[in-house]
Amino acid sequence: MSYLTPAAAQALLTELTCDAQLAVDPREITRSRRFEPHDHVLLGDIVVRRFRHGGRWKYIEQDIRQAGHALARFGLDLHDVVPVQFYGAGTSAGLRPERTDWRGAIGSYLSDLAPGQSTAPASLAWTASLWSSTRSLAGTFPLRLLSHADGQWLLPRAYVELLDRWREREEDLTARARICKDCGAQGPSGYEWRTLEGTGYVTRCPACSAAGLPHYADQLAGRTYKWAKQSAHRAAxxxxxxxxxxxxxxxxxxxQPTHQYVRGPLCxxxxxxxxxxPEAAFLQRDGAARYLLHCPGCRRDRSLPDHHYAAVAGAHLAQTERRCRLCTAPPTVTPVPGADxxxxxxxxxLTCSRHPWETPWTASVPADQARAIVTDLVEAVLADDSAR
Structure with missing residues (x-):
């Protein structure tokens, strides 16, 4: 079995569909899918599975070839068109359409091109822009197939049927990905029960995930990541x-370059x-700072990894800074990019929710003070550990 990297798969799909009547977007193969509800890529109504192989996401070459040939053979009668009513961001109070609502998605694309003009072409120039649009849906370019006559938007009948099949298959894959592999329980929509294992993501409910698996009890305490990778110990x-x-x-x-110690197994x-x-979001999690201190180097140095310093110092500013002496609302603190x-x-x-009309103001934390703030946090966590 021959595997292709996403870049190689995109190149092959581009070659196979270069003369296709249906405008295919090969970039669909390489788009990031970290928070997708399933492990498949849909090109029109054709399903292609992604796999983990050698620690990287790959595609099976034969799957890409079959998809490319099928897309290249897809026939479109541009004279056999049907009217389609679109709606989307421009006509529904700014709400984005659901994932598989292709009529809403296309309406949103049209509204983005010319707000308030999603029901009819605004000009010949705008109509021409549809043909050069890179907005894609289901691995295809819908705006390039649009036409307009007698006050109606028109799409080829075969393409409308294709998008309806895409919607059905997308929804079916999403529904199946919610089912626990072990007990068959149906999980919440989204990403909550999915865990990366072996050749891809696996859906397991919390009870099945916990069944037969022990909690980590510092089995690799004091060991470096390099040692762990070369050992027989597996995080899974x-x-x-x-x-x-x-x-x-x-x-x-x-x-940290001088640390590199294992902190524990993570999903x-x-x-x-x-x-x-965002480091600030991570440190707000219960026990996050304590978790970081499972690194013996951080405990010894009374420190945290460098990339968390800005978040810790920012939290300190949120506690101490105010728009004025009489204001009690903590400000929203946003680090300036590139802090080092x-x-x-x-x-x-800094911005204040009590004074939204006021111009944001700035504040800074000297390096020595930032280190002292982090040290104080570490000491507090270690003292709490000792008191337990």
């Missing part, structure tokens, strides 16, 4: 140390939250 043998609800997938570790959702999400302790103070923009 444990529950996630942070949420405790899903099977772990990776060994999370401190990224993909919690690992992403700590490493790529090695290049001077951490800078922030």
């Amino acid at each position: 043998e444990y529950l996630c140390r942070l949420c405790g609800a899903r099977r772990a997938y990776v060994w999370d570790h401190c990224h 993909t959702s919690c690992n992403t939250t700590e490493g790529r999400g 302790l090695t290049r001077g103070p951490l800078r922030y923009t």
Whole structure:
């Protein structure tokens, strides 16, 4: 079986559909799908599965070839058209359409091109812009197939039927992805029960995730990430140390250059939250700072990883800064991008919900003060641990 990287799969799909009558968007293959409700990509009504292989997302070459050939053969009679009524962001108080509501999505695209003009072309120039639009839906370019006559928008009948089939298959895949693999219970919509394992995401309810899996009890305490990767220990043998609800997938570790110690096994959702999400949001989680201190280096240095400093100092500003002496509302504190302790103070923009008409103001925290604030937080967490 031959696997393709997303980039290679996109290139192959581009080659196979270059002369297709249906305008295909090969970028659908390489779009980030971290929070998608299932592991499939739909190109029109054709379903292609993504797999994890060698620690990376891949496609099976034969699947891409079959999809490309099917799309290339798809016939469109541009004279056999049907009227379609669109609605979307421009006509529904700014609400975005549901994921599979293709009429709402196209209406939203039209409204974005010319607000308030989604029912008829605003000009010949605007009509021409439809043909050059890169807005895609179901791996196709719907605006390029639009025409307008007698006050109505028209689409080829075969394309309308294709989008209806896409909607049905998308909704079916989403519904199936909500079903617990082990007990068959139906989970909430979205991403909550999905855990990355083996060749892709698996849906398990909290009870099935916990069944037979122990909680992590510092089995790798003091070990480095390099040691853990080379050992026989697998993170998937444990529950996630942070949420405790899903099977772990990776060994999370401190990224400080002189530390690199394993902190514990995390599921993909919690690992992403700590490493790529807003640091302020992560530190608001119960026990987040305590979790970071499972790194022996951070405990020894009475510190946290550098990328959390701006969030800790910002939380301190939210407690101490006010718009005026009489204001009791804590401000919203936003770090200025590019903050770096090695290049001077951490800078922030502040706004107050009690004074929304006022111009935002700025504040800064010197590097030494930021380090002291972090040290105080660490000492408080360690003192709480000792008191338990």
